[in-house]
Amino acid sequence: MKNTYDFAIVGGGLVGMAIAYGLAKRGQTVAVLDGEDASFRAARGNFGLVWVSGKGRKEPDYGRWSFESSRLWPTFAEELEDASGLKLGYSRPGGLNIALTEDSLAASVENVDYLYRQDARLTYDVLDGGRLRGMVPDIGDDVVGAVYSENDGHVSPLYTLRALFTAFAKAGGDYVPKAAVSTIERRGDGFRLDTALGTFCSAKLVLCAGLGNRDLAPMVSLDAPIVPLRGQILVTERVRPFLHYPTLSVRQTAEGSVLLGESAEDVGLDAGVTADIVAHIARKAIKPFPLLHSVNVVRAWGALRVMTPDSMPIYDESHACPGAFLTTCHSGVTLAAAHCELLVPWLLGGQLPPILDYFHAKRFHV
Known part of the structure; x- marks a missing residue:
């Protein structure tokens, strides 16, 4: 392994690895400088959704960007599976936003209809209880309906990350663990990055270090106004296919286990698990899916999402x-395909895709 590269990627999570792989397969020499295993990693708390529906009420281009990534995901998943030999559990059957009351269903419809009127590709369908039960026979009696979008899907986030590591290595990239970056200096036409494993030099660098970007960004005159938001997830034993x-907040994996989630807690840097939130998640899942009442939970964990003030x-x-570039988001799975295929050309010297013109840090200082 050398210490001078075309690109240094700081952070080896879903965002960093998707970008690193995209660069390496385009012929760039790339080093991913990553932290410790115990570092805060948003990928551990990713629910595995490749989700479009409802995104972008504050800024419709967020919905469009998510749609573009969703459109690329089938080919992206196939490419990663071929490179790694892994099955990612990816599928795009469409997603459901389930409603237990008429008011919540109406609110969901209002949101997706607004986005559809901005971009007709952001399609949706409103399902009453009868149509929904035709699609999901095990749905609970208390469910009044759902919003369905054909654009939504899901995948295993951890298999995706593992596949990205394999594909990146096969493309000639260097992954350097236990190399948290302590200082970054501009040196001539490039950058010097000091780590616990020594110094690395690169012509360009991309900060993808999640919460670590708060400290790293100012070293290259960038701004990363991000905060942690804890999410807790439960996983059950394997059960018969029903979803x-x-x-x-509920999805059944390709292996048959069921993931339960959708908590959002402002607790600083605490990535722990709490009994009250675990109980809340379980109760919330049982109401639309009563069969889960008798299913065993085998594990629960927490992780810190990386959130900007407007969540985009x-x-x-x-x-x-x-x-020197900064990339941060809390939709590392959904946007992985777009990061690999549509963002990388900008890093290589092309134009930033116009759809991303809004997503700069100065929007928080106007």
Whole structure:
């Protein structure tokens, strides 16, 4: 392994590895400088949704960007499976936003209809109780309906990350663990990055370090106004197939286990698990899916999401240090295909996709 590269990627999560693989397969020399195993990693708390429906009420281009990534995901998943020999459990059957009351269903419809009127590709369908039970026979009697979107799907986030590592290595990339970056300096036309394993130099760098970007971004005159938001997830034993369509808080994996989630807690840097939130998640899942009442939970865990003030991504290049980029988002799975295929050409010197013009950090300082 050498110490001078075309690109240094700081952070080896879903965002960093998707970008690193995209660069390496385009012929760039790339080093991924990653932290410790115990570092805060959002990928551990990713629910595995490739989700479009409802995204972008504050800024419709977020919905469009998610749609573009969803459109690329079938080919992206096939490419990763071929490179790694892994099955990612990817499918796009469409997703369900389930409603237990008429008011919540009406609110969901209002949201997706607004987005559909901005972009007709953001399609949706409103399902009453009868149509929904035709698709999901085990749905509970208390469910009044759902919003369905054909654009939504799901995948295993951990298999995806593992496949990205394998594909990146096969493309010639260097992954350097236990190399948390302590300082970054502009040196001539490139950058010097000091780590616990020594110094690395690169012509360009991309900060994908999640919460670590808060400290790293100012070193290259960038701004990363991000905060942690804890999410807890439960996984059950394997059960018979009953849920073909992913939902926002319950999804059945390709192996048969069921993931339960959708908590959002402002607790600082605490990635722990709490009994009250675990109980809340379980009760919330049982109501639409009563069969889960008798299913055993085998594991629960927490992880810290990386959130901006408006929950949308940041894509920036430093004006003071050209060639230094910042990428941060909390939709690392959904946007992985877009990061690999549509964002990388910008990093290589092309134009930022116009759809991303809004997603700079200065939007928080106007």
